[in-house]
Amino acid sequence: MxxxxxxxxxxxxxxxxxxxxxxxxxxxxxxxxxxxxxxxxxxxxxxxxxxxxxxxxxxxxxxxxxxxxxxxxxxxGFDALALHAVSRKGSVTALGCQLGVGKEAVVYEGMGLGPVALKFHRVGQQSFQTVRRSRTYMPEYRHFPWIFASSFSARQEYDALHALHGEIAVPVPVDINRNLIVMTYIHGCPVVQATLENPADVFEEVVENVRGAYALGYIHGDLSEFNVMVDGKQAWIIDWPQWVAPAHPSADEILLRDVTNLCTYFIRKYHLDISVEETLERVVG
Ligand SMILES: Nc1ncnc2c1ncn2[C@@H]1O[C@H](COP(=O)(O)OP(=O)(O)OP(=O)(O)O)[C@@H](O)[C@H]1O
Ligand SMILES: [Mg+2]
Known part of the structure; x- marks a missing residue:
């Protein structure tokens, strides 16, 4: 519902x-x-x-x-508390249609000072195990790890958007409360739903953004044709809760997977003459 x-x-x-x-x-x-x-x-x-x-x-x-x-x-009930809080602050004044429902989030369009997207993180027990492994402290909500895990996931994504916006093309974070982040709305669609006229330019632009994020200390961690959006003018990278820093023990592997996903998609769909090795070199170089 x-x-x-x-x-x-x-x-x-x-x-x-x-x-x-x-x-x-x-x-x-x-x-x-x-x-x-x-x-x-x-x-x-x-x-x-x-x-x-x-x-x-x-x-x-x-x-x-x-x-x-x-x-x-x-x-x-948790979503309701989060939405109630951001409405009281005025960051959200209206809630619109559901834009997407993934494994770990539900996204709505809405209005604030301008058009916004509202992402309610819904991370359950299973993903929480990963969160727990990577943290040294125990959550406060012993019986209800989903409260902790969902708020943690929202905080992770908010932090990445906060650090990256203005430097690379990501939505601007507007507000955060509990498991909800409010960000600027992108008038476009995921690249997987688009038929690009200039795939080589879009690929270049995305790689440039991945390089910029890496230089600022952020590896996306779930980069794919589903998490790149295009609006006819530019490409945006969305969906950042699972980012890792370049110092993370699995950083190399995660970055390689991100770059491989991106290259594979553009090679398969648009037959671009690109390689994972060269692209990776550009990102870290
Ligand atoms: N800022 C935004 N502006 C416009 N649409 C957005 C925005 N953020 C997300 N969306 C839409 O919502 C969909 C889902 O968003 P997102 O990829 O962040 O979460 P998710 O994929 O559901 O999460 P998960 O990766 O946990 O499954 C996107 O594919 C996109 O269509
Ligand atoms: Mg996604």
């Missing part, structure tokens, strides 16, 4: 309060007990029951009756 801006706009302040309380209490409980939630929100039993009923109808909260009556925040 897609995110509905009206549902979020119409949330009662007691419902926001309940979601916020659940978010905090999930650091301690697998299922937040009803009485603990009541104490934290200060709501009466009947008011809380009514608000939770509405939140469960919206698929923002889940309940369980064993081993005791308890509640959990789920992805849609």
């Amino acid at each position: 897609p995110i509905d801006a009206d549902d979020i706009r119409e949330l009662h302040r007691f419902e926001i309060k309940t979601l916020l309380a659940l978010e905090r209490l999930m650091k301690r409980y697998r299922w937040v007990p009803e009485d603990v939630l009541r104490r934290r929100t200060g709501l009466s039993a009947s008011e809380l029951e009514y608000r939770l009923g509405h939140l469960m109808n919206l698929d923002m909260v889940k309940s369980s009756s064993v081993p005791y009556k308890g509640y959990q925040l789920v992805f849609r």
